[in-house]
């Protein structure tokens with residue numbers, strides 16, 4: 053079955069409001085010359101989201117946030133709710149990026165609470181997961197991925213499963229220049245799809261877009277997205293320059 057192809061850029065802690073506006077304007081011009089059916093998403097820092105939505109209007113580029121909190125309002129200094137993101141026109145949100153997990157101590161339970169809050173809104177969640185180098189070398193990839201899926205997606209109603217996007221991002225490949233081979237990624241994606249089928253049924257599994265993230269560049273994007281179970285990519289470093297990000301979009305099938 054045909055699934056949505058997605059090319060998403062995670063800008064992390066990069067780009068001011070002014071730079072965001074400029075980058076999106078330039079990206080729009082570059083994408084105008086590319087024939088691609090991929091959904092293109094950019095995830096700038098929180099303070100630049102409103103500007104990003106404004107700059108991306110009528111361009112076909114969607115805007116995502118890098119993080120969200122599960123509460124709606126109250127004494128939660130520094131946090132942002134799903135409703136606040138929606139109010140500025142954000143459509144997607146990353147949940148559980150490995151940097152949130154390793155640097156800020158987010159657990160699978162936090163991911164699960166965020167996911168439920170997002171599913172109560174109209175935002176589309178992109179749930180990030182993946183193993184560390186030590187876990188891969190110890191042969192624990194399958195157990196780690198299954199456990200992150202089980203705990204992170206616990207309690208999600210089967211009729212909400214169609215709204216989920218999952219990004220497999222092995223920690224050892226993020227920002228390191230080490231890319232997992234397309235075959236390696238496809239194997240894990242098949243495992244994710246089987247696990248999703250066990251949890252929510254085959255239809256949900258077949259229709260779910262599974263993204264890969266970890267040192268994706270124009271040079272490896274095409275071979276990654278040529279694999280049957282890799283439906284798109286989540287790009288960090290290479291999304292900060294339009295030359296490389298647009299080439300990755302061009303590589304999407």
Ligand code: PEP
Nearest residue numbers: 226227265266267288289
């Ligand atoms: C990411 O931050 O999600 C990511 C995959 O980063 P990079 O492409 O730089 O490895």
